[in-house]
Amino acid sequence: MFAVTVRDHMMVAHSFQGEVFGPAQRLHGATYVVDATFRRAALDSDNVVVDIGRATDALRVVLGELNYRNLDDDAAFAGVNTSTEMLAKVVADRLAERISQGELGESARGIASVAVTLHESHVAWASYERLL
Amino acid sequence: MFAVTVRDHMMVAHSFQGEVFGPAQRLHGATYVVDATFRRAALDSDNVVVDIGRATDALRVVLGELNYRNLDDDAAFAGVNTSTEMLAKVVADRLAERISQGELGESARGIASVAVTLHESHVAWASYERLL
Amino acid sequence: MFAVTVRDHMMVAHSFQGEVFGPAQRLHGATYVVDATFRRAALDSDNVVVDIGRATDALRVVLGELNYRNLDDDAAFAGVNTSTEMLAKVVADRLAERISQGELGESARGIASVAVTLHESHVAWASYERLL
Amino acid sequence: MFAVTVRDHMMVAHSFQGEVFGPAQRLHGATYVVDATFRRAALDSDNVVVDIGRATDALRVVLGELNYRNLDDDAAFAGVNTSTEMLAKVVADRLAERISQGELGESARGIASVAVTLHESHVAWASYERLL
Amino acid sequence: MFAVTVRDHMMVAHSFQGEVFGPAQRLHGATYVVDATFRRAALDSDNVVVDIGRATDALRVVLGELNYRNLDDDAAFAGVNTSTEMLAKVVADRLAERISQGELGESARGIASVAVTLHESHVAWASYERLL
Amino acid sequence: MFAVTVRDHMMVAHSFQGEVFGPAQRLHGATYVVDATFRRAALDSDNVVVDIGRATDALRVVLGELNYRNLDDDAAFAGVNTSTEMLAKVVADRLAERISQGELGESARGIASVAVTLHESHVAWASYERLL
Numbered sequence: 014m015f016a017v018t019v020r021d022h023m024m025v026a027h028s029f030q031g032e033v034f035g036p037a038q039r040l041h042g043a044t045y046v047v048d049a050t051f052r053r054a055a056l057d058s059d060n061v062v063v064d065i066g067r068a069t070d071a072l073r074v075v076l077g078e079l080n081y082r083n084l085d086d087d088a089a090f091a092g093v094n095t096s097t098e099m100l101a102k103v104v105a106d107r108l109a110e111r112i113s114q115g116e117l118g119e120s121a122r123g124i125a126s127v128a129v130t131l132h133e134s135h136v137a138w139a140s141y142e143r144l145l
Numbered sequence: 146m147f148a149v150t151v152r153d154h155m156m157v158a159h160s161f162q163g164e165v166f167g168p169a170q171r172l173h174g175a176t177y178v179v180d181a182t183f184r185r186a187a188l189d190s191d192n193v194v195v196d197i198g199r200a201t202d203a204l205r206v207v208l209g210e211l212n213y214r215n216l217d218d219d220a221a222f223a224g225v226n227t228s229t230e231m232l233a234k235v236v237a238d239r240l241a242e243r244i245s246q247g248e249l250g251e252s253a254r255g256i257a258s259v260a261v262t263l264h265e266s267h268v269a270w271a272s273y274e275r276l277l
Numbered sequence: 278m279f280a281v282t283v284r285d286h287m288m289v290a291h292s293f294q295g296e297v298f299g300p301a302q303r304l305h306g307a308t309y310v311v312d313a314t315f316r317r318a319a320l321d322s323d324n325v326v327v328d329i330g331r332a333t334d335a336l337r338v339v340l341g342e343l344n345y346r347n348l349d350d351d352a353a354f355a356g357v358n359t360s361t362e363m364l365a366k367v368v369a370d371r372l373a374e375r376i377s378q379g380e381l382g383e384s385a386r387g388i389a390s391v392a393v394t395l396h397e398s399h400v401a402w403a404s405y406e407r408l409l
Numbered sequence: 410m411f412a413v414t415v416r417d418h419m420m421v422a423h424s425f426q427g428e429v430f431g432p433a434q435r436l437h438g439a440t441y442v443v444d445a446t447f448r449r450a451a452l453d454s455d456n457v458v459v460d461i462g463r464a465t466d467a468l469r470v471v472l473g474e475l476n477y478r479n480l481d482d483d484a485a486f487a488g489v490n491t492s493t494e495m496l497a498k499v500v501a502d503r504l505a506e507r508i509s510q511g512e513l514g515e516s517a518r519g520i521a522s523v524a525v526t527l528h529e530s531h532v533a534w535a536s537y538e539r540l541l
Numbered sequence: 542m543f544a545v546t547v548r549d550h551m552m553v554a555h556s557f558q559g560e561v562f563g564p565a566q567r568l569h570g571a572t573y574v575v576d577a578t579f580r581r582a583a584l585d586s587d588n589v590v591v592d593i594g595r596a597t598d599a600l601r602v603v604l605g606e607l608n609y610r611n612l613d614d615d616a617a618f619a620g621v622n623t624s625t626e627m628l629a630k631v632v633a634d635r636l637a638e639r640i641s642q643g644e645l646g647e648s649a650r651g652i653a654s655v656a657v658t659l660h661e662s663h664v665a666w667a668s669y670e671r672l673l
Numbered sequence: 674m675f676a677v678t679v680r681d682h683m684m685v686a687h688s689f690q691g692e693v694f695g696p697a698q699r700l701h702g703a704t705y706v707v708d709a710t711f712r713r714a715a716l717d718s719d720n721v722v723v724d725i726g727r728a729t730d731a732l733r734v735v736l737g738e739l740n741y742r743n744l745d746d747d748a749a750f751a752g753v754n755t756s757t758e759m760l761a762k763v764v765a766d767r768l769a770e771r772i773s774q775g776e777l778g779e780s781a782r783g784i785a786s787v788a789v790t791l792h793e794s795h796v797a798w799a800s801y802e803r804l805l
Binding site for chain 6: 561563622624629663665
Binding site for chain 3: 691756761798802
């Protein structure tokens with residue numbers, strides 16, 4: 014199995030609902046350093062998993078929809094906690110949709126799965142992996 | 146599949162038995178930077194894999210039983226080599242026990258597996274992953 | 278010259294005033310991974326720059342005053358841009374005050390300077406260094 | 410499942426064929442920081458996955474065959490793009506061959522799989538994993 | 542003293558002249574992860590050392606003149622060893638020229654010094670710092 | 674001013690004297706990831722600060738005198754606390770002596786200063802810098 018990972022980041026504000034979150038119930042923020050990993054069993058005719066330039070661009074566009082925003086004001090997240098693990102799923106799902114739409118190139122349709130890791134600090138991170 | 150990882154560290158002394166270990170047969174030591182990863186298929190009602198505060202506390206307690214000690218003097222390790230991979234299993238098993246006892250919260254009982262990585266230097270690390 | 282550095286982090290929301298900040302004028306957030314460095318020409322009688330436990334505690338307390346907050350609501354920052362470099366100065370100044378008050382121990386009064394670095398992402402960080 | 414990883418690096422020149430590679434079609438170069446991971450279900454009689462010294466030596470030898478070279482001049486890669494993912498497979502396959510030849514020791518024959526990750530920068534890396 | 546650092550990278554081929562370089566006399570390559578640090582005694586009216594967006598853009602442009610190239614073919618380096626430390630000076634000098642030309646903004650003229658670090662691997666890096 | 678840094682590591686056991694050290698008064702251990710930085714105002718005739726191979730070898734030899742040992746048994750440290758900052762000075766002084774003896778090459782006599790940083794974990798490190 015082959016994999017390629019590209020890294021970018023986003024900086025957002027948000028707050029959490031639920032006593033378990035303690036002081037994180039207050040409006041605060043996070044830098045998420047985001048790793049997007051694409052896996053497939055065999056390389057394409059260019060000998061790559063995915064065009065790394067297109068993968069990087071796709072990740073930048075997906076993060077751009079969230080970057081420099083207060084997620085509490087985003088209708089897509091109304092009534093849900095935008096936890097690190099949940100945001101990892103949002104990014105993975107949006108990347109998967111772009112792949113299926115052909116935005117990462119025709120050969121990228123051979124990608125088997127996408128995994129996204131959001132690093133919220135030097136001591137905590139969360140991931141979500143899904144099939145395509 | 147979702148995952149959350151928290152990081153902490155411990156500083157221990159130990160020695161190894163067996164010619165294969167060369168100079169590491171002498172009493173020496175290591176800082177282990179420890180990553181504990183918790184995985185589950187679906188998030189709980191708070192939209193998280195596990196309460197990250199409780200996960201961090203549990204890891205600190207487990208590492209506290211080993212930290213600032215000479216492992217050669219720990220009865221739990223009599224007659225065994227406390228290799229990095231073996232210590233990864235010790236930490237994972239002790240975290241698993243705490244999860245099963247409910248110490249990470251009721252919803253943490255939904256965690257499917259625990260993986261622990263011990264980084265012994267910038268050029269070597271070892272892991273152990275187990276189901277719950 | 279000797280130096281000791283300890284690392285911690287904080288997660289805040291804020292916004293910036295000024296066209297130069299572009300989309301960062303919107304309410305957003307950041308994780309700051311914070312390194313506090315203490316320097317002195319000679320070690321104290323325990324052979325250290327500062328008790329690393331006390332230094333870690335002092336940094337945690339100083340960051341705790343800012344952590345999990347919207348800095349736009351903090352009266353201390355009314356009318357000023359809480360840029361990464363400005364926040365580095367805030368943390369350094371507050372650590373310096375604690376040193377001068379003896380909170381890091383009597384021998385810590387021998388510390389010559391404090392430098393604070395705030396990492397806002399994997400590709401950008403800012404620092405401030407001052408004498409005591 | 411247990412795993413041990415060792416890290417080393419190599420510095421090579423190469424060029425790519427195909428419009429998708431854009432400016433990387435020109436002769437350029439890369440430092441690959443290489444992580445080799447060995448996995449097995451149970452530890453050997455010394456309580457390790459593999460003798461870490463021998464694993465480190467094997468990785469150094471395999472990388473030494475590529476290091477400080479222009480891969481465009483290596484007959485082994487005639488007519489193929491030496492992409493990061495393809496080079497990860499080359500390193501993994503060569504390590505696998507050394508394991509099967511007993512060069513990592515008799516007990517290393519119990520290793521179940523090898524995974525190799527090549528980091529080409531702070532924002533991109535690729536991996537290949539195979540069974541033995 | 543304040544400082545701001547931004548990070549980018551470049552991937553080049555080159556060779557060295559001189560027996561001291563051993564196998565690095567052959568044509569090979571490197572990824573340089575490049576940190577550019579800007580220092581000044583006081584912040585500007587926006588409370589920053591430099592507009593981080595403009596600093597990032599300037600670094601990208603400077604690295605773009607070298608990226609994906611064989612430095613042995615660059616007339617600017619005829620007859621000189623493009624060592625990591627020498628390339629750090631090239632990047633710093635070119636950034637300094639852009640600052641003096643006002644490309645990082647008027648207030649950037651208050652920058653006192655530029656330091657550039659090139660990381661050639663996880664175990665070696667080189668720097669050059671100069672006044673403006 | 675130019676600088677070159679090389680990285681290696683050592684794994685030692687030791688204990689501390691003094692109540693301030695708390696549980697670290699017990700015999701424990703540490704991995705020190707060690708960065709040795711060499712600075713000079715002008716490059717030598719090969720366009721380098723120091724032959725990076727020789728610098729790496731010198732660091733390995735100096736760390737080899739301490740590696741895989743219990744520092745409490747080393748006569749050189751009788752009656753002193755082998756704190757991270759004190760060990761940074763030991764490594765820097767021993768490197769300085771090797772430079773003055775010509776072991777890093779004739780041109781290395783032009784090195785102006787040596788700085789050594791010992792990383793004891795992901796959240797703490799100490800340095801010592803001295804002139805030659």
